[in-house]
Each structure stands twice: as structure tokens, then as C-alpha cells.
Amino acid sequence: MSIEKQIVSTLAAYPELISMIQITADEFTDARVGRIFTTVSDLIQDGREPDLILVAETMNFNSSENWLPEIGDCFDHPSIPKNLPSYERVVRETKRKRQLKTASRSFVNDLEGENPSAVHNVMEELRRIEGKDSSLIKSLDSIIPLVVQHIDDVENGNKKPGLQTGLRDLDMLLGGLIPGDEIVVAARTSVGKTAMMVNFAVNINAPCLIISGEQGCEQIAQRVIAKMGGISAYRLRQGRIRADEHLKLAETAAKIKQKQKIFIVDKSRPSIDDIEQLARAAKWQHNIEAVFIDYLQLINHPTEKDKRLQIVDISKRGKQLARELDIPVIMLAQLNRNAEGRTPRISDLKESGSIEEDADAIILLYPHEDNPSQLTMDLQKHRNGPTGCFQVSWNPEYMRAEDL
DSSP: OHHHHHHHHHHHHOGGGGGGOOOOGGGOSSHHHHHHHHHHHHHHHTTOOOOHHHHHHHHHHTOSSOOHHHHHHHHTSOOOGGGHHHHHHHHHHHHHHHHHHHHHHHHHHHHHTTOTTHHHHHHHHHHHHHTTTGGGOOOHHHHHHHHHHHHHHHHTTSSOSSBOOSOHHHHHHHOSBOTTOEEEEEEOTTSSHHHHHHHHHHHTOSOEEEEESSSOHHHHHHHHHHHHHTOOHHHHHHTOOOHHHHHHHHHHHHHHHHTOOEEEEOOSSOBHHHHHHHHHHHHHHHOOSEEEEEOGGGOBOSSOOOHHHHHHHHHHHHHHHHHHHTSOEEEEEEBOGGGTTSOOOGGGBTTHHHHHHHOSEEEEEEEOSSOTTEEEEEEEEETTSOOEEEEEEEETTTTEEEOO
């Protein structure tokens, strides 16, 4: 099947999609393509690039045949990453049809041979075919040991419940940024949500990806330097830092090179497809532990024209991406103008219904009414724990949000 070869070529060209692959080689109609698929998958799981030569050498080493022409034929097929789920469905449905045809022929033969167990046999075979996803069904008693082990690991300090944001009250409420969670941080324009995102990215002390549809990579880097080095963000932008700040700049640059693994994408108006592919690539290449997206309303949707439906789909796919990569996805969002001059609510988010449904946590960020050096963080939705409202110290010159 050409579709099976397209799966191989797509996976070889986009190895970061390995987390999306659910099918196995025994589901392929062409067993030889299935063997190539297995080799490509194994190389990716080992962290190696599955190029034509490496795949051929790996397969030839274990065989007296020359696999190069066949592998080349697979790799010559079009690589269309967004079609991968469709390819999988076709392959899986084709296998199911093959099994049903085999079962029906066996049933006819049994009936003609007057086998008294004919009906029982065919029913058993149909149950086996339809039960292919039974591995997804798990008993509670098999899951309990995993939960107990997780609790023990956290209590003994072998595992953190989530990535720590560095803000005590938020970490106490959320338990940190939890893998698989979609967290929305929303504010009006110029309140400080991008700076808050940078604070999170620096404080979690883990490899992460920032996808910014609003600011370029140099602007994001300036905010990181200001936060980490205690250098005025304004003077950094103007290129007029003080003499004593030159030393801080050099020290901060060295610290970032040695310790901080923050990767930045500054594509203007990235599509939701772009975001998924970039996040998968960063997970595969750099083993990132969080994705930050700035911001929801700037994400482009190439196929859906209705803005409401765009937000619905983007929000849902953000949650799916968090589950797929098993990392937190933190998405910034704009609040409506209605939120100005009063305490904002979740309903001030555009298309708040779909966002509230998908997000595990929604944090509204707004200035403290009496103190400009403070920001209010209002955790108004938390699927897995308590909500709460608290203030943090805010220094816009140095892009720093800290505990009071």
C-alpha cells in the first residue's frame, strides 16, 4: 500500500511525530514495509536520525538482502505530517477488513463442513478483532501501585509534583506546572503576561520552548537577561546599559549558556499546526518539559474561518498536545476590553466557554488596585485542586515577578 510507505516516509522526515504513532508493524498489509517501519521507529526511539543510509545499513546488517532500493522507494513517497492520523486510520481499517474477510471465509467453510461450533468460533473471532484496543482498558487495582509509587517518590524527594514557577502561593495551589495540563494565563494588554511567562520559563529550571507570535526572539532574550541578570529591560532595548551592567550582562550570558535551556520560536502568527509540529520536534530533539505560547488570539487557523470555532479547536488541541507530549502547555490569552476598570472574570476571555472547558487551570492577571509595584494573580479555575487570589511583587524594569 502506498499509504503504508507514506507513513514510513513521513515518520523518517518528521521523527518528532513518533509520539503520535499508535499502529504496529503487524497491522501493515505489506510485511516488508512493516519491517522498514519497525527499523525507522526503533532508530527514532534510540534518539537517532532515521536517514536513508542509516536505515539501510541497520537492516542490511541483520539480513543477507540489500534493502536500500526498497527503503528508497518508501522514502520517495510524499511526507505529509498532518495526514498521519488519516493514514493510520486507513491502515488499521484495512487490517480489520482483512481479518473480517478471513473470519467470514472460515465461517462459510465451517458451515459447509457442518461444524457444530461454527457460530461460536466466528463470534470468538469477531470479539478478538473488535477487542484490539483492550490494552487501553485497565483495572483500578493495576493502577493503584503506580499512584502509590508516585506519592512515595514525591515524599522522598525523588520526584517533584510539577515544575515550580518560583511563586510560592501559585505553586502551593497548582502543585507546580503539571505534565499533561493546559494552563491559561490571561490579562489585558501591557499588564505583564509575557514577562510572567518569561519568569515561569526561567524559574522552572528545565528545558522548555517559547513560541511567540507577538515578539521576536531577541525581545524575548532581552526579557530573560533582564530577569536573570537584574539589568534594566528598558536600557537593554535602548542599547544604553551602565558600566556596572556590562559585567552583569557577561555573567548572565555565561549562566544561560551553562545552565538555562530555553528554546524560542518567533514565527509571526504561527498556525496551530506549526505549534504542534514545533513542540513535537523540540520534545524529540531537546526533551523539553514545558511549552509556552504567546498568545492564544494570535494563533492562526488555516482551515477554519469562523473565529469562534478557531478558538474552540486551538484550545482543544492545546490540551491534546499537553497529553500527547506529557508536559504542561502554558498558553497566554488576551482579556476583552470589558475587563478594564473592574476585577476580570473568566467570561472576559473571548470564547471563554471552550477555553474554560479544556483548560486545567485559568489564571487572570491584573494590576493591584492600590499598589503599582504589585500584580494580582487570580486562579479562578483549577480542575485538580483549590482556587485562590494573591498578590506578587512586580518590577517591570527588571521583568521580575516575586513573592512579597
